[in-house]
Amino acid sequence: MYDEATVGARLRELRRWRGMSMQTLADLAGLSQGHLSKLENGKVALDRRSHIAGLAAALRVSEVDLVGGPHLTPDPVQSAPHGHIPALRATLQANALMLPTTDWARPLADLTAAVLDELEPLRRACDYTAIGERLPDVLDELHVHTADPHDEQAQRIALRALVEACVCATFTAKNLGYPDLAYAAAARAAEAAHRLDEPVQVGKAAFLKVQTxxxxxxxxxxxxxxxxxxxxxxxxxxxxxxxxxxxxxxxxxxxxxxxxxxxxxxxxxxxxxxxxxxxxxxxxxxxxxxxxxxxxxxxxxxxxxxGAAGAAVLELTKGIDEAKLGRSSRKASFFADVGCGLARDRRTQREALHWFGRAEKVAPQRIRNSPTVREAVAVMLAQAKSVAVGRDLRRMAARMGIPH
Structure with a gap:
């Protein structure tokens, strides 16, 4: 009934397109035929990086082809951040490190403050709409300062600020489902870091590249x-x-x-x-x-x-002081990962929904744009037998644009 909402339906379509039997694909991806059948029929979620990688490689498609790109819905919380992606793409594509495409910029001190005191807190809060309203202009203007050869010290400050702005751009694009744009931002950070020739900045840029x-x-x-x-x-x-x-x-x-x-x-x-x-x-x-x-x-x-699942995942959370995480992106990811692990075991799916709800409360824009959470919710919805569980799931499914 809900097959169209899960990645499994796309997986089956891609397998048939490649003319592969289920056994052939399972062998190539390092999975059992039984597990592959459950994936295709929406009985288990395709939520492990290793499984996604193995299947995409075997099918000779990208992971985006397999799990899908941005899934847009009428929900403004979910969809609004995507409206700023064209501007972010334009500024990264148009500017070069020493060749800006605008000739005006705010004072460097103002831009540095914008990166550290405005954009970084917004990144931690996963407020991608607010980031989208500010980040393209900041990137444009930082390129003006990095291209100015008259003050080497100021140029270096601008390059460091550009690396941090690209941190924000990388994770905004990645978490909204634009891997090519995330890579472009990481590559720009690498250019700035290598021009600085500072080991810490080079390390930061390497981290961004790894993430993309x-x-x-x-x-x-x-x-x-x-x-x-x-x-x-x-x-x-x-x-x-x-x-x-x-x-x-x-x-x-x-x-x-x-x-x-x-x-x-x-x-x-x-x-x-x-x-x-x-x-x-x-x-x-x-x-x-x-x-x-x-x-x-x-x-x-x-x-x-x-592969941790069910009660074993809850055991892993003991000893983690959630208060230290604040309302951060890391906290939302933590809650979502716990939810995904719990969702694998029907005995803990009620708790999974609770953890997904907590993640959504911390960072609604990120969680409603998460393909992993969407897949877990879609599979739980397909499995749901209890009216009470179904009702709670349907509420979350509605917010994520999943047929319910």
Whole structure:
């Protein structure tokens, strides 16, 4: 009844388009035929990076072809942020690092404040509509200052601000479902960082590039994250280096988990935990929230990627001080990951819906645009037997534009 709402329906269509039998695709993707059948029929969610990567590679399609691009609905909370994507795309495509396409800019101090005091809090709050209203102009104007050769010190300040603005652009585009635009923002950050020739900025840009790699390239992602971490390690004493190094190690751990390398995932996670002990446990102020608390949150993500489900996922949440996460993007991701793990077990699907609701309350624009959450809700809806559970699910499905 709800097959059209799940990724499984698209998966079946792509398999048939390629002329593959179910057994052939299952063998190529490293899955059992029974599990593939459940995926195609919407009985289990396609919510693990490793499964998405394996199936996309076997079908020779991109992950966007498989899981779908932005899913727009009449809901303004979900759809409004997408109205600003054309302007963001235009500014990234039109400007070059030393060749701006506008000749006017606010004073550099005002732009730096706009990045750190306006855009960064909005990014943490996942307010993509407000970001979209401000970010394109900030990027345009920062390019004016980075191209000005008359004051080298000011130019360097502008380049650092551009890297941070591209952090905001990368995650806004990525979380709204525009991977090509996210990569363009990460590439611009890399240009600015390499012009600065500052190890911490180069590390930040590498982290962004790692975050925009397709799921089908996780071996490259792991190597990139590892190489970037190794390059930054000698400069760990510089301001911001430990946080950047920590985020690279966490990225390497998740990539290893996606590759089904449990030992590698645990190695990098342990390294991240070691680094986190050297910084204050203050996720709301550290770069990208890196901290001991954030390492615990990433452990949940990594364990869910490796197949954790049901009550075992709840056990992983113990000891994580949610208050330290504030109303942040990281908190919303944490709640959503817990929800996805709980949704895999019918015995904990009521709790899954509760965690999804918490994630939505923290960051409605992000969660209503999350393909992973949408897939989990669609599959739960297809499975629902209880009238009470069905009613709650239908409310969430309606907000996410899922046929119900």
């Amino acid at each position: 790699m397709p799921k089908t390239s996780q071996e490259r992602t792991r190597l990139m994250a590892g190489h970037a971490a190794d390059a930054l390690e000698p400069y760990a004493g510089r301001p911001g280096a430990l946080e950047t190094l920590g985020m690279l190690t966490l990225s390497a751990s998740l990539a290893a988990a996606t590759l089904r390398d449990k030992a590698g995932a645990e190695h990098w996670l342990a390294e991240a935990a070691r680094l986190a002990k050297r910084v204050p446990d203050e996720p709301m102020t550290n770069w990208q929230s890196f901290s001991t608390t954030n390492v615990g949150v990433w452990r949940v993500t990594i364990e869910v990627e490796q």
